[in-house]
Amino acid sequence: MGNPKGFMMVPRVEAGYRPAKERIFDFGEVEQTLNEKDRKLQASRCMDCGIPFCHWGCPVNSKIPEWQDAIYRGRKDEAYYILHSTNSFPEITGRICPAPCEKSCVLAIHEESVTIRENECSVVEQAFEAGIVKANPPRTRTGKKVAVIGSGPAGLSAADLLNRAGHLVTVFEKNDAIGGLLRYGIPDFKLNKSVIDRRLELFVDEGMIFKTNVNVGKDISREELLQEFDAVLLAIGAEQPRDLPVEGRDLDGVHYAMDFLTQQNKVVSGQEIPEEERILAKDKNVIVIGGGDTGSDCVGTSIRQKAASVTQIEILPKPPEKRELNNPWPYWPNTLRTSSSHLEGCERRWSLSSKKFIGEGGKLKGVEVVQVEWSKDDSGRWVMNEVPGTTEILEVELALLSMGFTQPVHVGLLESLGLDYDQRGNVKVNDKKQTSVEKIFAAGDVEKGASLVVHAIEAGKVAAKNIDEFLR
Ligand SMILES: Cc1cc2nc3c(=O)[nH]c(=O)nc-3n(C[C@H](O)[C@H](O)[C@H](O)COP(=O)(O)OP(=O)(O)OC[C@H]3O[C@@H](n4cnc5c(N)ncnc54)[C@H](O)[C@@H]3O)c2cc1C
Numbered sequence: 001m002g003n004p005k006g007f008m009m010v011p012r013v014e015a016g017y018r019p020a021k022e023r024i025f026d027f028g029e030v031e032q033t034l035n036e037k038d039r040k041l042q043a044s045r046c047m048d049c050g051i052p053f054c055h056w057g058c059p060v061n062s063k064i065p066e067w068q069d070a071i072y073r074g075r076k077d078e079a080y081y082i083l084h085s086t087n088s089f090p091e092i093t094g095r096i097c098p099a100p101c102e103k104s105c106v107l108a109i110h111e112e113s114v115t116i117r118e119n120e121c122s123v124v125e126q127a128f129e130a131g132i133v134k135a136n137p138p139r140t141r142t143g144k145k146v147a148v149i150g151s152g153p154a155g156l157s158a159a160d161l162l163n164r165a166g167h168l169v170t171v172f173e174k175n176d177a178i179g180g181l182l183r184y185g186i187p188d189f190k191l192n193k194s195v196i197d198r199r200l201e202l203f204v205d206e207g208m209i210f211k212t213n214v215n216v217g218k219d220i221s222r223e224e225l226l227q228e229f230d231a232v233l234l235a236i237g238a239e240q241p242r243d244l245p246v247e248g249r250d251l252d253g254v255h256y257a258m259d260f261l262t263q264q265n266k267v268v269s270g271q272e273i274p275e276e277e278r279i280l281a282k283d284k285n286v287i288v289i290g291g292g293d294t295g296s297d298c299v300g301t302s303i304r305q306k307a308a309s310v311t312q313i314e315i316l317p318k319p320p321e322k323r324e325l326n327n328p329w330p331y332w333p334n335t336l337r338t339s340s341s342h343l344e345g346c347e348r349r350w351s352l353s354s355k356k357f358i359g360e361g362g363k364l365k366g367v368e369v370v371q372v373e374w375s376k377d378d379s380g381r382w383v384m385n386e387v388p389g390t391t392e393i394l395e396v397e398l399a400l401l402s403m404g405f406t407q408p409v410h411v412g413l414l415e416s417l418g419l420d421y422d423q424r425g426n427v428k429v430n431d432k433k434q435t436s437v438e439k440i441f442a443a444g445d446v447e448k449g450a451s452l453v454v455h456a457i458e459a460g461k462v463a464a465k466n467i468d469e470f471l472r
C-alpha cells in the first residue's frame, strides 16, 4: 500500500473532460489526464484491502492494489507488467470500460472509489512513452495453426495469448480494418483508433497474421477452415440489431445506429462515403431511440455533425440518481448514467414507446410516441401499459435505432458450421468455450450476447487457455 492514510488525506479527483464548447468541434478523445504527481496521489488512496472487492468486480481479475502501489512508488515498468499480465488491452479498458471495479471498490461505500480506470490508462500511456512496451515474439513455435474469426476484443485477446503460447494464429476479419466494434462502433471521441493500431503493430511484429476483407463462410468454406487449421475460434460478435418494425420503418431517415456510427468512424479514418449513402445529422432534428451506450454514442456523433437538436428516448423508466436499498454496494449500481455526450446538449426522456414513423414524400418527418407505465402482473412479470391521452408527435428528420442487439447473425457462417445455439440464439458453449463441434470454440458477444469489451477480453482469455490445452 502506497500510503496507509492516503484514502483519508487525499480526495478522489478525476481528470474530467475537455470543455464541451471545445470538444464538440472535433472527434478527438474527450477525456483529459492528470499530471504524474496527482496521479501518484490518486494511486495512494488504494487501501490494499484484506478483501479487495475491486477484484471481485473486475471481469479480467486485474491485480488492482498491486499496480496502484507500483504507480505510487514510481515503478512504471512494474505497474505495466502487473496490469498487462491479466489483460492484453489495458489501454482500451483504461479508456472505455464502465469500470465495475470502481463500483465495487471498498471506498465506493462513501462514493469516493479509487480512480482505477484512469490510473490504468495512465500506466499504459506512460509505459508506451517510456519504451517499456515492446514486441515479444514466442521463442518457439508449436507447429499448430489456429484461425480466429472476428477481430474484436474477444478475438484479439485470444489471438494474443495463443500467439504467445507459440501457435501460429491467423485472424480473419470481414471488414477492411481490424478491431471489431472498437474500430467501427465506438466513436473516436471515446477511443482514438491509433490506440488500436499501436497494439496491432506489436502483434504483427510478434508473428500474428491478419487477413481483412475475408468473410469466413463466404470467402472460406467450412471444409477449408477445418482442414487448414487445428483449432478455430469464433469471435464474430452479436451483430443482429434489434429492429423497430412499426409503420413507417422504411422511410428515408430511419437508420440503425451502427450504420450511422460506422460511417462516421470511416470518415474520421479518411475514407469517403458516397453522398447518396451518407447518413448525416447536420441541421436535422435527431431522435435516438434507445437509452444505452450505443444511443449515447449516437448523441455525441450527432452533436459533432451539427444536428439542429438531439433527443434520446428510452422505453424504461428513469433510473434513480442514487442506489436503492435493494441494490447495495458492491453490486453494479442500477442508477442513472450520464455520459460526456449527454453533457454536450441533448434532451433525455424516459418511459416513451415509439408507435410509428410519420413521413412526407418518403422522407421522415416525425415519430409518434406515447408514455408508458410499468407494473408487475400476478406472475411477477413486468408489463408495459400505455398511458391514455399521452400520445405526441416529435418532429424529427433522422431517427437512429439503438435498442441493442438480439444475437449473432445466423445466416452464412454459423449456419454452415451447424453449431448448437442457446435459448437466446447465441452460440452454445461449455465452460471451456467449446461449441458443439469439438474443434471450434467461441468467445465474446457471439456466445454471451451483446455485452462489454472487458467481458469479451476475458472470454478470449478463457478460450485461449482451453484451445491451448486442446492443441497440446
Ligand atoms: C456503439 C457501441 C459502443 C460501445 N461502447 C462500449 C464501451 O464504451 N465500453 C464497453 O465496454 N463496451 C462497449 N460496447 C460493447 C463492446 O464493443 C462489445 O461488447 C465488444 O466489442 C464485443 O467484442 P467481440 O470481440 O465479441 O465482438 P465485436 O467487437 O463485435 O467483433 C466481431 C468482429 O467479427 C467480425 N465478423 C463477423 N462475422 C465474420 C465473418 N463471417 N468473417 C470474418 N469476420 C467476421 C465483425 O466484422 C467484427 O469485426 C459498445 C458497443 C457498441 C455497438
Ligand code: SF4
Pocket: 045, 046, 047, 048, 049, 051, 052, 053, 054, 055, 064, 065, 104, 105, 106, 107, 114, 116
Ligand atoms: S477495493 Fe478499492 S481500496 Fe480496496 S484494494 Fe481495491 S481499489 Fe484498493
